[in-house]
Amino acid sequence: xxxxxxxxxxxxxxxxxxxxxxxxxxxxxxxxxxxxxxxxxxxxxxxxxxxxxxxxxxxxxxxxxxxxxxxxxxxxxxxxxxxxxxxxxxxxxxxxxxxxxxxxxxxxxxxxxxxxxxxxxxxxxxxxxxxxxxxxxxxxxxxxxxxxxxxxxxxxxxxxxxxxxxxxxxxxxxxxxxxxxxxxxxxxxxxxxxxxxxxxxxxxxxxxxxxxxxxxxxxxxxxxxxxxxxxxxxxxxxxxxxxxx
Amino acid sequence: xxxxxxxxxxxxxxxxxxxxxxxxxxxxxxxxxxxxxxxxxxxxxxxxxxxxxxxxxxxxxxxxxxxxxxxxxxxxxxxxxxxxxxxxxxxxxxxxxxxxxxxxxxxxxxxxxxxxxxxxxxxxxxxxxxxxxxxxxxxxxxxxxxxxxxxxxxxxxxxxxxxxxxxxxxxxxxxxxxxxxxxxxxxxxxxxxxxxxxxxxxxxxxxxxxxxxxxxxxxxxxxxxxxxxxxxxxxxxxxxxxxxxxxxxxxxxxxxxxxxxxxxxxxxxxxxxxxxxxxxxxxxxxxxxxxxxxxxxxxxxxxxxxxxxxxxxxxxxxxxxxxxxxxxxxxxxxxxxxxxxxxxxxxxxxxxxxxxxxxxxxxxxxxxxxxxxxxxxxxxxxxxxxxxxxxxxxxxxxxxxxxxxxxxxxxxxxxxxxxxxxxxxxxxxxxxxxxxxxxxxxxxxxxxxxxxxxxxxxxxxxxxxxxxxxxxxxxxxxxxxxx
Numbered sequence: 220x221x222x223x224x225x226x227x228x229x230x231x232x233x234x235x236x237x238x239x240x241x242x243x244x245x246x247x248x249x250x251x252x253x254x255x256x257x258x259x260x261x262x263x264x265x266x267x268x269x270x271x272x273x274x275x276x277x278x279x280x281x282x283x284x285x286x287x288x289x290x291x292x293x294x295x296x297x298x299x300x301x302x303x304x305x306x307x308x309x310x311x312x313x314x315x316x317x318x319x320x321x322x323x324x325x326x327x328x329x330x331x332x333x334x335x336x337x338x339x340x341x342x343x344x345x346x347x348x349x350x351x352x353x354x355x356x357x358x359x360x361x362x363x364x365x366x367x368x369x370x371x372x373x374x375x376x377x378x379x380x381x382x383x384x385x386x387x388x389x390x391x392x393x394x395x396x397x398x399x400x401x402x403x404x405x406x407x408x409x410x411x412x413x414x415x416x417x418x419x420x421x422x423x424x425x426x427x428x429x430x431x432x433x434x435x436x437x438x439x440x441x442x443x444x445x446x447x448x449x450x451x452x453x454x455x456x457x458x459x460x461x462x463x464x
Numbered sequence: 465x466x467x468x469x470x471x472x473x474x475x476x477x478x479x480x481x482x483x484x485x486x487x488x489x490x491x492x493x494x495x496x497x498x499x500x501x502x503x504x505x506x507x508x509x510x511x512x513x514x515x516x517x518x519x520x521x522x523x524x525x526x527x528x529x530x531x532x533x534x535x536x537x538x539x540x541x542x543x544x545x546x547x548x549x550x551x552x553x554x555x556x557x558x559x560x561x562x563x564x565x566x567x568x569x570x571x572x573x574x575x576x577x578x579x580x581x582x583x584x585x586x587x588x589x590x591x592x593x594x595x596x597x598x599x600x601x602x603x604x605x606x607x608x609x610x611x612x613x614x615x616x617x618x619x620x621x622x623x624x625x626x627x628x629x630x631x632x633x634x635x636x637x638x639x640x641x642x643x644x645x646x647x648x649x650x651x652x653x654x655x656x657x658x659x660x661x662x663x664x665x666x667x668x669x670x671x672x673x674x675x676x677x678x679x680x681x682x683x684x685x686x687x688x689x690x691x692x693x694x695x696x697x698x699x700x701x702x703x704x705x706x707x708x709x710x711x712x713x714x715x716x717x718x719x720x721x722x723x724x725x726x727x728x729x730x731x732x733x734x735x736x737x738x739x740x741x742x743x744x745x746x747x748x749x750x751x752x753x754x755x756x757x758x759x760x761x762x763x764x765x766x767x768x769x770x771x772x773x774x775x776x777x778x779x780x781x782x783x784x785x786x787x788x789x790x791x792x793x794x795x796x797x798x799x800x801x802x803x804x805x806x807x808x809x810x811x812x813x814x815x816x817x818x819x820x821x822x823x824x825x826x827x828x829x830x831x832x833x834x835x836x837x838x839x840x841x842x843x844x845x846x847x848x849x850x851x852x853x854x855x856x857x858x859x860x861x862x863x864x865x866x867x868x869x870x871x872x873x874x875x876x877x878x879x880x881x882x883x884x885x886x887x888x889x890x891x892x893x894x895x896x897x898x899x900x901x902x903x904x905x906x907x908x909x910x911x912x913x914x915x916x917x918x919x920x921x922x923x924x925x926x927x928x929x930x931x932x933x934x935x936x937x938x939x940x941x942x943x944x945x946x947x
Contacts (some may be wrong), residue, residue, distance in 0.1 A: 231938050233881075237891045238931055240938035247945050259942045264887040270874050272829070274851030278878035285882060366831035394888075395788050399828025404920040406476070406826060408483060409792050411927035413828070416788075442928030445904075445912045 227255040228293035230286075230332075232303045233265035234434040242434065246299045247337055253345040260289050266298075266306040271314065272400035280314055281404070281414040287324040295342065299457050300433050301364025302400075304334040309367050315320035334364060336432055336456055340373040348381045352462040353383030356454075357426035359417065359440075364394050373455055374432055379411045380457065389420040396431075398439040414443040421451055432456045475822045479793035488624055494792050495623045499785040503836065510725065513585040520718050521839045524776035527676075527709050534676040534709045535757065538561030547753040555585030555760045561837025562701055563588060563594050564667070565754050569699045571596075571665025575657075576681070577669025577690040578602035580779055581705045581758055583615055583801040584814065587649060589669075598668070599660045601689040603653050610637040616795030618802065619727045619781035624794055640709045645646060659688065667693035670750030672778070673703040673719055677712045680740040684733040686721065691737055700742070700750040705758050707775040719778060722838040748851070765813045770849050774809050776839040783843060785834035789826055797890070798823060806835035812850060818858055824850035865920045891937055898932045909935075 227250055231243045235245050243288070247257050265287065271279035286307070290296045298304050308329045315321040339345045358378055364370050397413025411444075418440065421429050429451060432439050441453040481557045482488055507513045508658050527534050537790040539549040552558035554836065558581075567576060576582065588609065591598040610633055615621035622630070627644045634640045640652045643666040669683040669690055674717040681702045694700045710719060716738075725731040743749030762819065765771050784804030795803035800811050800820070808827060829844040837843065855868045860869050868876075880886040903913040912929035916922050924930050 232757035233887070236938040237894070237933045238937060240934050240941050243938040244941060244945060253804065259939075259946070261939050261942070262884050264881045264884055267881070270878060271848070273855070273870070273874065274824075274850075274855035275871070275874045275878075276856070278874045281878050282881040310848075315830045336728055362832075366835060371902070373884070395828045395830035395832065397788070397828060401920075402825065404923040406479070406789070407923040407926045408480060409789055410828070412483060412792050413788050424715045437866070438931055439928065440913070442924070446914075446927065446928040456845070 222463065224254055224256045226293040227257050227338075228297050229257055229264060230266070230291040230298040231259065232298055232300045232434065234438065237451050239434050239455065240300055241254070241416075243453040245461045246297070249339070249457060249460050250297065250402045252348055253339060253343045253355050255295075255343065258293060259260055260312050261365075264288055265456055266303040267305065267314075268306040269400060269404065272304065272402075276303045276314060277287065277348045279318070282410070283314055284312060284321060287321060287328055288329065290331070294331065295338065296328065297338045298332070298333055299335045299455065301334050301361045301368060301370065302433050302435055304332060304337075305363035305367040307332045322412065323417070334368060334370060336374040336377055337368070340376055345463060346376045348377070348380070350380075350460045350462050351382035351384075352403070352464050354427045354464075355385045355387055355425055356381075356428045356430055356459070357387050357389050357421050357424050358392075358432040359389070359396060359421075359429055359430050359436065360393055361436045364432055365393060374430075376417055377460060378430060381462070383464070387424040387426055389417070389424050389426075391420060393418075394420075396440055398433075398436045400414050400435065403439055410439070411443060414440055418443060418449060418451065422449070426451060428452050428459070429455050430456055430459050465644075469566065472486060475793075475797050475804070475826060478799065479799040479826075480713050482794040483792055487626070488794060488941075489792075490628050491624050492791055493921075495617075495620065496785040496791050497621040499620070499728060499781070503726055503782055503785070504729075504731040506725040506731065509731075510721065513725075516718060516721060517838055517840055520722055520778075521712060521776060523710060523715050523718065524778075526767060526890050527711060528613075528707070528772050528775050531706065531709065535706060536713060537676040538674055538679055538709055539757070541677065541712055542681075542741070542755055543679070547679065547741045547755055550754060550756045552756055552758045555758070558585045558703065558756050558758045558760065559590035561754075561756050562703075563590065563596065565699065565701055565752075566591075566666050568598055569665050569752070571697075571699065573660060573664040574666045574668055575660050575664040575693050575697060576600050576605070576668040577670070577693040578605050578621070579668065579702045579703050580615070580618060580801065581760075582668065583701070584705075585871075586756065587703070598666075599655050599657070601660070601687075601693055601776050602685075603687060603689075604649060606653055607633060610634075614801060616794065616803065617781055617784055618779050618804070618806070626798070640803075653923055655713045655858060661696050664697045666699045666701060667697035668701050668703065669694050669766050670680075671702050671708050672723065672780060673710050673905070674704050674708045675711075675713050675716060676709055678740055680713070680738050682720075683737045684720070684735065684738070685726075685731075686734040687916055688735055689785075691735055693736060694739055695749050698750055699752045700739070700756070701756060703758060704740070704782075705760070705761050707777070723778055725782055726782040726836065726838040727779075761814045771809075771813065771846060773841050774806075774813065774846060776841055777810070777837075778808055778839060780838055781805075782836040782838065786832040786836045787827075788830065788832065793826070798826070805847070806841070807847050807878055809841075809843060810851070817850065817853060821854050821858060821861060824848075826852060853897070872918075888937070888939065891933055893934060894933050901932075903929075
């Protein structure tokens with residue numbers, strides 16, 4: 220754990236703010252538990268990915284540019300989403316490639332920008348945050364987190380440290396769940412079929428809970444689970460790390 | 465494009481049809497999984513597979529950045545070896561060249577081996593229209609020729625058919641005995657093909673690589689039919705897309721080690737033929753060797769600095785096998801010759817983005833394709849680039865059922881996202897509005913909406929429920945948390 224309490228700005232994400240605020244609350248409490256001082260700038264809205272993902276770069280730039288100045292006073296910025304973190308770290312440089320002044324700001328931001336599990340393990344050197352959850356849990360690697368940020372071991376370390384928990388790996392555990400941002404509504408049938416495969420793999424592994432670090436994927440999977448009344452539940456990693464059972 | 469051209473807007477209908485066909489789904493699922501896992505096993509046995517990929521990528525970059533130089537070098541060397549080099553700017557020009565060579569060879573029958581560029585330029589149609597008998601000699605391609613279909617996969621063109629389908633097709637078209645034994649089916653095809661090999665005056669092939677340093681073309685295969693096509697007839701024509709160039713003979717080792725393993729999980733395919741000019745006096749082989757170097761849109765891709773990377777592709781098909789979308793919708797859904805992630809990327813380059821505007825969106829951008837690509841093409845990034853070109857350069861696509869256009873809704877979205885008060889107000893409106901939407905309670909306090917209004921949101925609830933926004937958003941909860 221860092222000696223001085225690092226100042227961590229929370230990037231809640233638009234989905235996290237409007238749909239899953241309990242995830243944000245868990246993130247705040249866990250960050251505090253491992254010794255961080257958490258700030259929240261209410262001027263934030265969205266990383267801009269919905270527009271970027273659909274090809275509307277001008278709109279994405281307008282929304283993204285606002286974020287470049289919002290967290291200047293923080294040592295770190297942490298987001299409970301691999302995809303939004305990817306937007307900032309991987310796609311912002313591309314989005315602002317032609318604008319040297321903004322690109323400098325991007326560089327300043329992306330060096331301090333972390334996904335939640337990555338921040339806990341890499342920066343705060345925390346793995347066991349005191350949770351206990353005696354259940355069979357599977358972890359779903361969300362694609363941006365896995366392939367754009369290369370974060371694969373960190374969430375598993377955190378999950379394995381949860382007392383009583385049994386972590387099971389899914390068959391084809393790196394297969395996309397089918398969310399894909401606006402792909403989910405542009406190709407809904409394919410998107411849903413991919414969710415079906417993922418959840419079948421979870422059922423085959425006997426998982427009671429499916430954990431991931433991206434609210435987009437979780438919303439998609441939970442939406443299918445709820446529609447089909449499947450006997451499995453989704454959890455964001457931050458929610459899992461607050462369980463005491 | 466002709467009536468056989470790409471119709472990408474129909475991708476949704478074709479995908480729907482493919483997904484409703486359980487037989488087809490199983491064919492795709494089992495075959496892609498087999499190829500995918502064979503690849504994994506094969507690369508596991510190669511120490512330094514990663515540096516090999518980097519090296520291949522570097523070589524392809526070198527070639528694309530100096531393509532004029534390498535093309536000239538290849539042409540000089542191929543002619544020095546006694547070959548004849550032709551240049552085709554379009555597919556039509558390439559087809560005309562083939563017809564001319566066939567005519568001047570006095571040939572009536574042509575045997576073809578598998579060539580994706582041949583599919584791309586629709587050579588079979590052109591030959592048929594010219595009254596030339598062309599027979600596909602690759603088993604998969606023969607099956608497609610008989611069924612009148614396009615390849616469903618880059619390396620396994622008849623991947624969508626089971627042995628049962630092939631059996632029925634052979635009975636129908638070749639009037640053969642009914643059998644589902646793969647060996648007997650192959651024997652039936654072989655009998656038909658041997659007769660053609662004996663008659664054909666011209667053999668056509670593609671090329672996996674063209675070596676600038678030596679003027680050689682390199683073809684790999686498992687069936688042995690390419691070797692026959694390129695050596696038995698008196699004239700051999702090789703169709704070569706200009707992206708097939710590699711600099712030196714020594715570089716071939718890098719690509720051969722990658723291609724077999726990435727495509728089918730083989731260390732090497734059963735046959736690797738390196739063809740350098742026609743036969744020399746006293747040797748076997750064709751009297752004439754023609755190489756047709758084909759642009760057909762590639763120069764345009766080369767000129768686009770961002771998209772240039774798409775020309776690195778060595779057509780191994782690994783990205784198709786890895787792609788969860790391809791596995792579901794199948795090759796034909798993409799509407800043209802090339803399918804899967806690489807097809808979504810290069811089809812717009814060939815047929816125009818307007819004709820293929822849906823293709824860059826037919827991906828969840830999961831990146832599994834990039835992970836397996838032997839030359840590490842950043843496919844998701846290029847798809848994102850094409851998406852932006854679609855929105856910036858093309859007129860808005862008509863959207864049935866949309867209250868306002870996608871572009872207008874994105875403008876509105878951006879406007880609100882730049883204003884936290886508007887963002888919050890939007891959330892409040894949504895909270896208010898969902899009270900009247902059909903829904904059901906989930907675990908805890910979560911309400912799930914079973915039917916969303918307004919396209920494209922209504923698409924979400926076709927197969928999934930949608931969570932109602934939380935009554936108290938995080939920004940309101942923060943006050944309590946920060947105390």
